[in-house]
Amino acid sequence: AGDSRYEEQKWHKRKKADLGPTIVHDEERCILCTRCVRFMQDIAKSPQLVVTRRGSKNTLSTYPGAPLDNPYSLNTVDICPVGALTSKDFRFKCRTWYLKSSKSLCPFCETGCNTIIQHMDGCVYRILPDKNEKVNGAFMCDQGRLFRKHISCADRVSAPVVKCNKNDATSTSAEESFDKIFAAVAEKSAAILKKDGPGAFGVLLSPYLSVEEAYLALKIFGETLKTPDIALINYGEGFDGFTFSDNYLISKDKSPNKAGISALAEAMNIKLAAPETIAANAESKKNRSVIFIGPSFGIKEFYDRHKKAIDTSDFVISLTTHFQNIASISDYIIPFLLWAESEGHFVNKNGLVQKFLPAVTPPGGAASPGNIETLRRLGACFNAKFEYRSAAEVFAEIKKRLKLFD
Structure with a gap:
């Protein structure tokens, strides 16, 4: 390399300035357009960013002792025109041009924000807003x-599991085939049904179920089995x-499909x-069997309050995503897919149906057979016979039969 003809002293700034729990700032790349400052002030209603000093020494910073710690802080990464603001969660994890993009929805509250899931080789690297x-x-x-961390975590349920002895914390669990575990569920359920009737079954539904999944669950336990004990867990x-909420995008109720499931019921x-x-x-012991259907996260508070009560039932089944909460005390654990791995519809708080x-x-x-096939096979254990092969078939029946979600 030749000698530089630039004779003046170069002004060096910090390349990795820590602005808060989610953001790293490259001060040399920043052009001080103040987009992020205006976003935090006008949109997020939290003026935490400011341009300090004067002239060539201007620098983007936070107020003294007040880091950039806001529920909307990562939007500043999206609107930065030069990439000076980077996400600590995604920073240098992958070249963006290698990522594939899939349109989806945010399941974290009843607002139902539209999103883009960016992924490669089955791993979700980041989730961005879709306009x-x-x-x-x-x-x-x-x-x-940041919900992406729940998708590819170590405690995902990937195969059916039988708990050898749920009353022994040190007891091992054994993976089984889908055929064996559904045969066992059918046998035990038939014995309970014969002795105590439909009222012996209590069903807990997660508000994370899609319209199609909830319809099948209600059809199995409400219309075929006719148990009076079906509950929708409340994330209100x-x-x-x-627990944070505001008048912008974060709703108080964290149930993504409460409106849809309630309308179905x-x-x-x-x-x-x-x-x-x-x-x-x-x-x-009125409900000798408790059946939970849906993702494991979100029910920690309910589980902590009622763990002892649920654990006293004779037979606990979980169709779930993670080895957490109710799954940890279940006799049988059957894999269930997250929204990022399946097809369906959510209904947001304004009644908007989104796919x-x-x-x-x-x-x-x-x-993995998929959630529709898993619920179809569960239904067969309770003599609910239907032959749906896709979420599209289920949704078509809902519209035709119930005149909903047109």
Whole structure:
């Protein structure tokens, strides 16, 4: 390399300035356009960024002792025109041009923000907002973005599991085939049904179920089995410590499809019970079997309050995604897919029906039958016979039969 003809002293700035828990700032790359400053002030309503000093020494910074710590902070990465602001979660993890993009929805509250899942080789690297002026404009909250960590984590359920002895914390679990585990569920359920009738079954539904999944669950337990004890878990006050809400994008109710499931139950003349009723019935042995359907996260508060009660039931089944909460005390654990791995619809708080499609392959890979097939086989255990092969077939029946979600 030749000698530089530049004779003046170069002004060096910090390449990795820590602005807060989510953002790293490259001060030399920054052109001081103040887009991020204006976003935090005008959109996020939290003026935490400021341009300090004067002239050539101008620098983007935060106020003294006040880091950039806001539920919308990662939007500043999207709007930065030169890449001076980078996400600590994604920074240098992957070249962006290698990533594939799939349109999806955010499942973290009842707003239903439109998103883009960026992934490669089955791994989700980041989640970005997808512009929809009717729902979220061009932004989304940090919680929805960072949810990607739940998709490819170590405690995902990838195969059916039988707990050898749920009353022994040191007991091992054994993986089984889908055929064997559904045969065992059918045998045990038939014995309970013969002795104690439909009222012996209590069903807990997650508000993370899609319209199609919830319809099949209600059809199995409400219309075929006719158990009076079906409950929708309530995330109305938040969950897992995520209780923040505002008048912008983060709703108080963290249930992505509560509106859709409630509409289905009403149209099918099924009265939903309170989740606390299922726990009380399990403790009193009225519900000898408790069945949970949906993702494991979000029910920690309910599980912590009612673990002992649910654990007293004779037979616990979980169709779930992670080895957490109710799954940890279940006799049988059957894999269930997340929204990023399956197809379906959510209904947001304004009644807007939105479709999502699979972005990545589930942990079980080709061996995973999918949620519709899993629920079909569960239904067969309770003499509910239907032959749906896709979410599209189920949704078509819902529209035709119940006149919903047109």
